[in-house]
Amino acid sequence: GENVEQHPSTLSVQEGDSAVIKCTYSDSASNYFPWYKQELGKRPQLIIDIRSNVGEKKDQRIAVTLNKTAKHFSLHITETQPEDSAVYFCAPYLNQAGTALIFGKGTTLSVSS
Amino acid sequence: EPEVTQTPSHQVTQMGQEVILRCVPISNHLYFYWYRQILGQKVEFLVSFYNNEISEKSEIFDDQFSVERPDGSNFTLKIRSTKLEDSAMYFCASSEESSTNQPQHFGDGTRLSIL
Numbered sequence: 001g002e003n004v005e006q007h008p009s010t011l012s013v014q015e016g017d018s019a020v021i022k023c024t025y026s027d028s029a030s031n032y033f034p035w036y037k038q039e040l041g042k043r044p045q046l047i048i049d050i051r052s053n054v055g056e057k058k059d060q061r062i063a064v065t066l067n068k069t070a071k072h073f074s075l076h077i078t079e080t081q082p083e084d085s086a087v088y089f090c091a092p093y094l095n096q097a098g099t100a101l102i103f104g105k106g107t108t109l110s111v112s113s
Numbered sequence: 114e115p116e117v118t119q120t121p122s123h124q125v126t127q128m129g130q131e132v133i134l135r136c137v138p139i140s141n142h143l144y145f146y147w148y149r150q151i152l153g154q155k156v157e158f159l160v161s162f163y164n165n166e167i168s169e170k171s172e173i174f175d176d177q178f179s180v181e182r183p184d185g186s187n188f189t190l191k192i193r194s195t196k197l198e199d200s201a202m203y204f205c206a207s208s209e210e211s212s213t214n215q216p217q218h219f220g221d222g223t224r225l226s227i228l
Binding site for chain 2: 031032034036042043044045046049051089091093099100101102103104105106
């Protein structure tokens with residue numbers, strides 16, 4: 001069946017530190033790997049995504065790396081700020097699931113100043 | 114930036130009643146989705162919709178649920194005979210294409226509370 005594992009479930013860092021969240025998926029045919037940020041009571045907001053033809057993508061302080069062989073992709077946030085505090089979800093398309101995004105269980109990131 | 118809009122933001126309903134949640138997808142998008150999120154849990158896929166028919170549905174999307182595009186802009190989720198466990202946040206999303214390579218954009222959600 002569909003399987004998306006996300007680690008860690010919680011992550012606490014000091015402002016200015018880096019944060020890394022890892023997502024492991026089961027379907028080797030997957031080709032699209034987004035990360036969503038969800039603040040309390042708000043919508044999941046797409047913050048970065050990567051397609052299977054590249055290994056890394058960067059957007060200012062946020063980057064995503066993809067290892068298709070090992071079937072995992074990671075979110076990297078550098079120079080964290082208190083406003084980065086939120087729940088982060090990986091949500092790959094799993095080929096067997098067709099058009100559905102399959103969300104991980106989420107990582108609660110807390111950035112303290 | 115265009116957004117997916119959802120109404121109402123909060124719906125309170127008695128158990129057993131029917132509810133209709135409404136969504137206006139981004140105007141040039143062709144594919145529409147419903148997801149739900151039980152409080153404190155992950156987001157779960159319910160259904161995808163294209164060209165006036167369901168493309169895919171999850172095990173959650175049973176006969177209690179239905180979707181419709183009644184006109185050129187709205188996309189609705191109907192839940193019949195609501196149960197306490199239907200209480201959740203329901204998110205609508207849309208994407209330009211359905212190839213498994215396109216971002217889905219989410220609305221702000223409708224919080225459904227079943228009493």
